[in-house]
Amino acid sequence: MDIPENVQAVLKTLEAAGHEAWCVGGCVRDALSGRRPEDWDVAASARPEETLAVFGSRAEPTGLKHGTVTVKTPGGPVEVTTYRVDGAYRDHRRPESVTFTRSIGEDLARRDFTVNAMARNLRGELRDPFGGREDLRRGILRCVGDPDRRFQEDALRILRGLRFAAALGLEIEPGTAAAVRRNREGLRDIAAERIQVEFFKLLPGKGAAAVLRGYPEVFGVFWPELLPMVGFGQRNRHHCYDVWEHTLHALDAVPGDVVLRCAMLLHDVGKPACFTLDEKGVGHFYGHPAVSRDLADKMLRRLKCGTAFRETVVRLVEWHDKDIPRTDKSIRRALRILGEADLRRLILVKRADNLGQAPAYWDRQQELDKAEEILDRLLAGDACFSLKQLAVNGRDLLALGLFGPAVGKALEDLLEKAVDGVLPNNREALLEHVRKNRESGGEGGEYERP
Structure with missing residues (x-):
């Protein structure tokens, strides 16, 4: 050593x-x-x-x-x-x-x-x-002494044990596993911040899906919203797994990043509440992204997650089922709303969601390949998708005589037109558009005259 x-x-x-x-x-x-x-x-x-x-x-x-x-x-x-x-x-x-x-x-x-x-x-x-050395060699996680006593002393050890199993690839020996389940209610006495730390160390582990599969009732102590997914049949040809198994296969298909893993764990948490059967006996989950979004927000708040982390995960959950056409215009619009980092995350989420479905529908990966190719090309060409990249700024518009709310309104309008390809992201072209708009009296109500 x-x-x-x-x-x-x-x-x-x-x-x-x-x-x-x-x-x-x-x-x-x-x-x-x-x-x-x-x-x-x-x-x-x-x-x-x-x-x-x-x-x-x-x-x-x-x-x-x-x-x-x-x-x-x-x-x-x-x-x-x-x-x-x-x-x-x-x-x-x-x-x-x-x-x-x-x-x-x-x-x-x-x-x-x-x-x-x-x-x-x-x-x-x-x-x-x-x-311990022999247990490590055999890939076993075992408590020191009586496992019930260990977990009753500090219930957070339950999550620590599951985290070690997920991160280190260890199998929890039967006596310790039974004690994990018996003592899980002790987690109610643990501060949300402490649970968050351990749980978010568990999620990136290579064995995270296996641990979630083996101990859903433990995670249900602090996130009971997960439990209705377990064994919930989807009754749809696109799915060969129930909601929980689909979730775990999708989680296993994204890189071991806590934002992505958390998004995959929660992306379909609203499905059981949205389930309907049509006249042919086919299951549908209309509106589940919005329901999942709201549940995810509440669950992450309960664990006292940071604002930036929570908002990113919730955004990915909300967008996971949205169709983004594979066109320059649509990708630019998605870039404007999500930014590059989250759009790339969303593509990974969509890939994983698809890989958690029936293999017959995995050809959707090709459409995601196209989206990624367009994204790469647009970024390589310095595509404009944020106000920071716009060729004009507020000072330029103030110099033209705009002031107050009209400045922000004009900038947003110019950005939208640049993103949609209506105007080139060129300083002179953008300023000329503003001039003409003002000269015509703000035709269409786009800008206010001072």
Whole structure:
């Protein structure tokens, strides 16, 4: 295990002062599985005040109650946490008290899963009292000790376990899986922000669809709107799966980006509420994009998602079933409304939605290829689709004598005409159009005269 130099320096300094020090948790797990660790956590026998004394001005008390001191190093901050034993948990969230200990074994025993309950020191010695390395080799996720106790201590561990399964490709062993289901209601005591963090780390995982498929009732605790999709038959030749299975196949067909995965998870959440059967027994879901949009907005607000993230996902959900003709004019209009980033996301969403349908209808991918080709060509030709790209600006119109709301109205009109190809995005042509419009008295009510 290649420990970064700054982390090695922290370990050496602690050992030189007479303390034990180990790399613990996720960094050991990731290094053993051939992944590059993102974070390096250090556990030490030193009490917080001892760690502060060892590192002096380089140390800051960032979590003394739980024994955590942050050491500033040239390679970035390193958290050093005293070995501890957790006290009783009363709210499915955090221990009421912690007791510091000098035993790394006792510290590892309080951790959630065996693959996270390993420690390694500077000399490469591995402490693995619960068989985490073997579980990692076998691709198994298993709780340390009694899984019911682990999840009752901190219910967020339920989502952490599902996230590890999705991200690391681990299979949850039967006893732990049963405890996940038994204790899922504990998630109601967890803050929405904490659920959001874990859930949005889960969604990009390669195994996200499989985990969602295996544990819908768990996710239904905080997003009950998902549950009606499970097993809901579509009764339509375009679909070979029920709504939930279609959703999971579509989710699996987009890249592992949390915006795209979230959009795919929610794109058909409104379908069960919109289901109708025609006289031939064929199922239809008229209006489901709008219903899905509204539900998605409420669900994302419930998880306290940021405004930009929520609005992007909701926009993709609303647009996922809209037909955008494969013409320059239509693509330019879509660019104007969505912007390049979201239009490219929408194409990926439409591709995935189609791949979640019956294979006989996968030829729609060719139409999406055409849309992407037009988009690429328009952008390569510096197509105008936003006010920033328009060859004139507000100052130009003020110089012509427009003022107040008339300026914004004229700019929007010019942009629309440039997008539709009625006018070229040329400064002189656009200004000439404004001049003629004003001279004719604003024919058609396009602009106001001052």
